[in-house]
Amino acid sequence: MTFVVAGTPGDRRAALFAAACRSCGLPEPRLMPWTDVLRGAEIVLAPGELLRIDSPGGDPEADALLRGPGHPARVGGGARWYRTFTAALRRLEAAASASGARLLGDVGEIAVMFDKRLSHARMLAAGVPVPPALPGVDGYAALRSRMDEARERRVFVKPAHGSSASGVVALQTAPGRVRAVTSAARTPDGLLNSLRVRAYETEDEVAALIDDLAPEGLHVERWMPKATAGGRAFDLRVVVIGGEPTHAVVRTSRHPMTNLHLGGARGDLGAVQRALGEDGWRRAMDVCVRAAACFPGSLMVGVDLLVGIGLKRFGVGEVNAFGDLLPGLTGLPGGSAEGADTYTAQVGAVLAGSGACTT
Template identity: 35%
Template sequence: MDRLILIGNPGNRRTEGLQEARRKLGMPPAVVVPYLDLLRGRTSLEQTAELAELRGGRSPVLRLDAPGELFEVERELIALGAPDAPAELADDRLLPYGAWNDPQPLPVKAALSIQEQRGRLYHPSQWFRGYGRLLAMVEKRAKELWPHGRWINAPDDIAAMFDKRYTHRVLTAANVPVPKRLAPPEQLPDYETLREMMSQRRLHRLFIKLAAGSGACGVIAYQTNPVTGAELAVTTIGVESYNTRPPAYYNAVKLRRYTGSQEIRSIINWLLAHGAHIEQWIAKAAYMGHSYDIRQLVVGGEACHRIARVSPTPITNLHLRSQRKTLDEVGLNSSEQDTVKDCAERALAAFGGSTVAGVDVLLDSRLKKPYIVDVNPFGDLLYRVEYSGCNPYEWEMRRLGETFSPFSPMGKERSEPAERKNEY
C-alpha cells in the first residue's frame, strides 16, 4: 500500500494512537513530519520525500493532524500569521475570510516573544491566519512533489471546516440542516449591534462561537430577557482584568456564568473582533433531564463510531465532564439513529476533498429534528468507542488498507457557496 505521511505533533495521543493502529494492522509506521520542525525550517516535505524514498513517481497518502497541545507550535503559527511575515509565506488563499482584519496584530518579533501561560487565548484570529498559511504552503509543496498524491483531508477543506462561519455557508449551500444564522459576520461588528439585531429578529437565545475555536474554546450560550434586558452568558472563557493594559482572556476549562453587562460586553466584543459565528440556540433533546448532542464520526462516506454527550449545561463537550452514553442509552430508536447517520454523512459529503471528520449533530427537543453544529476535521479522537471491532484509528487505517478510495487526489475542487470564498 502507499506510504502514509503524517503531519502532526510527535508523541501526542493522536500520533501515538494512529501509529499503534498501524502496528496492530501490520502496516508500516507513518512517516511523521513534526509541525514545529516545518514551522522552524528544520525539515521540509522535500526532505521527507528523500528520507521515505518517495521520489521517482511513488505517491504517498498524506494526513494532517491537529496542531494543538504544543505551545511552541501555537507561538510559531501566530508569528506566521503576522502582518510582517515573509512575503513568500503570506499566502492567505485558503482562508475563507482572508480579508478579515485581525485586531491589534502582533509583529513576528512580538509573537515569538510570547511566554506560555496555560489556557491563555493569545491571538486566535492571527493564529488561524498562520495555520491557513501553513496549510497553503504544505498543499503547494506536496502537489509539486507528488502530483498524484492523496490527502485523507485536503488542506483547503481543513481550513474551511475550521472556520465555523464558512462551514455554515458550505452546509447551507448543500441543503444540510444547520441552526439559523443571526446575520453575516460583517454585519455584527460589536455588542451593541448584536443586541439590536437580536431585538429586531426576536431571537433572544444564541450561541456565539469563536470562528476557529475547538473543544468549546470561545463558545458562549447567550440569552437575554426581552422585557427586562437582563442577560446571561454561560461560557468557558475566563477574564483577567488589569488597570494598565487590556484584559486577558483564557480557556477556563470549566463553565462560568456572567450576568454583568460590562463583562459580557467585553467578552463578546473580543470574540467579534477575532471572528465569530452566531446562530440560533436550539433546545437540545434531553436524557434524564440533561441535554445531549452526538459526536458522529464519518470515514469514507460511512458513519461509524459515535457517542452521545450528556450535560446539565447547554455546552456538552466531553472534557467539561459531560457523560458518555450510547445512542440506545439516551433512547433513540433505529429510525432516529439512521437520521443522525444520514445527516452526518451528508455534512462530510459537502467537503468533497475529505474522508474523515467528527460531525456534531444536535437533535431538537420537540421533534428530534437533526441539525449540524460542527464539522471537525480532527474529530476522531474518541476513547472507548468501537465500530466493527475497531477503535477510530484502526477503522480509518483498515479502510485505507483496503484501498478504499475517496481519498482526495490533490487539486480536486470543492463546490463553493454562491459568495466568493475569500470575501466577507
C-alpha cells in the same frame, strides 16, 4: 504503503494512529512535527507516501508559532492562527504534489471546516439542517441589534476560528436580564480558557466579554434547545469515514456546552438509539452523511449533531477536520468499522481504496 503524519510528537493522536497502522500490518508512520512545518523547514516526501494531516494542538511551541507568543491558555489569536495554519496547509499540499506523495485530506476543505462561517454557509447551501445564523456581528451592540431584529433571545456566539469550545458563549436575554455561559475566565493575564464553565450576569460583564471576542471574527447562531437524557442535555459526535457514519458518542452535560473536557460525560448510545427509534436514528445518521458530503475530499469528518427537544429535529452544530480523537470507542455494530477504533477504521478505508485524495 507508508504513512507520513503532520502531527505533534508525544500526542495521543499520533500514538493511536501508529498503533492502527501496526494492527493493519503497515510500517510505523513517519512523524513530521508541526513545529518544523511552521518554521518553514523543508518538507521531505517520497513518491507514493500517504500524507495524513493531523491536529497541531497539544504543543505549546506549535501554538506560539501559530498564534504568536502569549499565555498558552488565552482565548483569542484565532485569526492569526488561521492565517498561519492555512498557509502551512498550502505548503504541505504543494510539497505533496511536487513529490508525488498523496494527501489523505483536501486542504481547502480543512480550511473551510476551521472557519465556522464558511462551513455553516456551505452546509446551508447544500440543504443540511443548521441553526440559522445572525450575520454582521462585530460587537455586543451589533449582537443585541441582530437578536432584536431576528426576535431571538437565546444564541450561541462562537469565535470564527475557535475549537474545543474556546471562547464559545451561550447567551440568554430577557427584559432587564442577560446571562452568558462560557468557559472563558477573566484573569489578570486576560481572557483565559478554563476547565470550569461559569456565568456572567451583568450587562457590563457580558458586553465586555463579547467585545473582547469580536475582533477575531464571530459566528452567531440560534440556540437550538437540546433533548435530554437522564436530566442532562445531550448531543452526538458522529465520525463519518468514507461517507459512512462509523462511530458515535453521546455527550451529556448540565450546562450548554457538552464538550467532554468541560465536564461533559459520555452517555448511553443504546438508550439514545432506542429513544429515537429505528426511523429517528436513520434520519439522524442521514444528516451526518449529508454534512460530511459537503467535504468530499476528506476521508474523515467529525459531525457534532444537535438533537432537538422531542427527538424529532436534528441540526449540525459544527464539523471537525480532526474530530476523531475518541479513545476506546469502537465502530457502530453492523457497520464496516465494527470493533475498530476511529484510526484503525481510517487506515482500513485507505487500504480498501476509499476516500483518499490524490494530488
